[in-house]
Amino acid sequence: MLNQNVKVTPQDIINSKNVVCEKCDQEGKFSDKFQNVFIIKKISSLLSPNGKEMHVPIPVFACVECGHVNADFLPDSQQSPLDG
Numbered sequence: 001m002l003n004q005n006v007k008v009t010p011q012d013i014i015n016s017k018n019v020v021c022e023k024c025d026q027e028g029k030f031s032d033k034f035q036n037v038f039i040i041k042k043i044s045s046l047l048s049p050n051g052k053e054m055h056v057p058i059p060v061f062a063c064v065e066c067g068h069v070n071a072d073f074l075p076d077s078q079q080s081p082l083d084g
């Protein structure tokens, strides 16, 4: 269970460790800078509320060095579709 009463203060954030790019980390490099990018979900016309194919952008964070998106940043049940 999550404790709903815990509040994160700015100081807590400053004291927390930076997330680093897992791909750069694997390659012995270091990157803790990310940029906001989007993955686009194509919703089939069968599922779409208006009966037309839809494109739904989902914001994720990509490493500025290599463009990798950490698995942690992807929506649940996503693997790493941006790799490769």
Ligand SMILES: [Zn+2]
Binding pocket: 021, 022, 023, 024, 025, 031, 063, 064, 065, 066, 067, 068
């Ligand atoms: Zn990287």
